[in-house]
Amino acid sequence: MLLITILLQVNCFYVKQGYYVLHYSFAAQKNEKLLKHNNVSDSTRAFLARVNEIRDYAFDSIGLKRNKNYTRMVQIENDYLINVVSACKKTGFEKYQWKYPFFGSAPYKGYFEKEDAVREGKKLEEKGYDVYIGKSDAFSTLGILSDPLYSYMQNYSEYALASIIIHEQTHATLYLRNNVDFNEQAAVFIGDQGGINFIRHKYGENSNEYKNIFLAKGDYDFFIQSLRELYHTLDSVYRLTILSDTEKLSGKEEIINRYKKDLVDNYSAYFKTDSYRGIDKAKINNAYITSRMTYHKDLSVFDSLYKRSNYDLKKSVSYLKSLKNEDRPFERMKAYLEDQTN
Numbered sequence: 001m002l003l004i005t006i007l008l009q010v011n012c013f014y015v016k017q018g019y020y021v022l023h024y025s026f027a028a029q030k031n032e033k034l035l036k037h038n039n040v041s042d043s044t045r046a047f048l049a050r051v052n053e054i055r056d057y058a059f060d061s062i063g064l065k066r067n068k069n070y071t072r073m074v075q076i077e078n079d080y081l082i083n084v085v086s087a088c089k090k091t092g093f094e095k096y097q098w099k100y101p102f103f104g105s106a107p108y109k110g111y112f113e114k115e116d117a118v119r120e121g122k123k124l125e126e127k128g129y130d131v132y133i134g135k136s137d138a139f140s141t142l143g144i145l146s147d148p149l150y151s152y153m154q155n156y157s158e159y160a161l162a163s164i165i166i167h168e169q170t171h172a173t174l175y176l177r178n179n180v181d182f183n184e185q186a187a188v189f190i191g192d193q194g195g196i197n198f199i200r201h202k203y204g205e206n207s208n209e210y211k212n213i214f215l216a217k218g219d220y221d222f223f224i225q226s227l228r229e230l231y232h233t234l235d236s237v238y239r240l241t242i243l244s245d246t247e248k249l250s251g252k253e254e255i256i257n258r259y260k261k262d263l264v265d266n267y268s269a270y271f272k273t274d275s276y277r278g279i280d281k282a283k284i285n286n287a288y289i290t291s292r293m294t295y296h297k298d299l300s301v302f303d304s305l306y307k308r309s310n311y312d313l314k315k316s317v318s319y320l321k322s323l324k325n326e327d328r329p330f331e332r333m334k335a336y337l338e339d340q341t342n
């Protein structure tokens with residue numbers, strides 16, 4: 001999750017969220033200092049060692065920016081970091097955009113305190129928007145500060161830890177103003193593929209560590225693909241000019257209910273884990289769907305670039321860096337790939 005935090009604005013939101021960013025930054029202790037403490041547990045020592053391995057891999061094998069991110073750790077009570085508000089039109093997929101000085105617009109706003117996020121969500125609902133409040137376990141300050149580790153990350157699998165560090169390090173490496181979808185989808189692809197490659201590099205393709213990645217990942221990929229299909233089904237309804245907003249809302253409710261019922265009724269056929277057992281209770285609306293599509297709407301162009309780079313992620317990242325001044329990076333990538341094919 002790319003949280004844009006600007007501390008130079010005299011504004012309640014920036015001041016309050018900026019306080020938390022600085023508080024966690026100043027409270028974080030250097031990893032090397034922690035390792036010198038006698039009371040540091042073996043599990044924490046192993047965790048910090050894994051982080052160092054992942055950082056080195058991200059820099060040397062993927063070509064991400066070398067900086068001091070994740071060389072410090074801070075203790076935190078929660079098992080996540082921020083509450084993220086997203087909003088969307090009820091009868092279309094036009095995302096509500098927040099404008100941030102210097103960094104442009106983004107379709108989300110993050111709060112460290114949940115009540116602040118709920119308050120923001122209610123305001124948007126009163127204005128007639130669908131609202132979704134999600135959780136994020138990390139964010140990038142884009143190099144403004146060195147991003148710390150958070151204590152709850154010690155509970156992550158090695159693959160999940162690698163993916164999130166590489167994801168956020170991608171943001172620190174590549175940022176295109178007013179191109180949130182591109183920034184996030186690039187980070188998702190590089191983080192995911194980078195995490196897979198790291199585990200394969202460390203343990204080998206025949207290892208249980210490598211094979212186990214694909215059990216949970218298979219469920220996640222299926223769920224995201226089902227949301228893509230739901231997105232396109234709803235979008236086709238929203239685009240029908242012959243329907244009134246009332247008719248569109250009625251159709252929307254029916255389609256979403258049918259989608260949930262299908263997942264519940266066919267759960268064992270679709271999923272191999274219990275991760276999505278509660279999908280029937282999820283508040284799925286346009287904001288929920290677009291919040292996922294910001295990160296996953298179409299990763300195929302990145303997959304094509306990776307294949308065109310002979311499955312060398314470092315080469316893929318090198319090309320993506322060349323797009324830093326592009327206004328339409330997706331179109332530029334597609335044109336590049338077509339030229340390479342021809």
